[in-house]
Amino acid sequence: MFTTTAGKPLRYNHWRKSYFDSAVSAAGLADVTPHDLRAPHGTWVADRYGVMTAAHRLGTRTRA
Structure with a gap:
């Protein structure tokens, strides 16, 4: 908090x-707006750490 x-x-x-x-x-x-930063952040994370990390960080549910 x-x-x-x-x-x-x-x-x-x-x-x-x-x-x-x-x-x-x-x-x-x-x-x-803060939400406008969601996509650029996701792209940055995916480029740097991988798509699965970006999906997890953005709250996208994925199957193992």
Whole structure:
């Protein structure tokens, strides 16, 4: 669990407004959501560690 500096649970909306949106703005981007990073992250993991690792990390159910 992630917490605030006061030790309280960090809520998604607070994290998004305080950290994510400001990082997106600082990067000169617009209309980027955390979910938009899912596919690029999956591609990076698959290239580096393999498709099965990417599937596991992204929560895709696979059969053994």
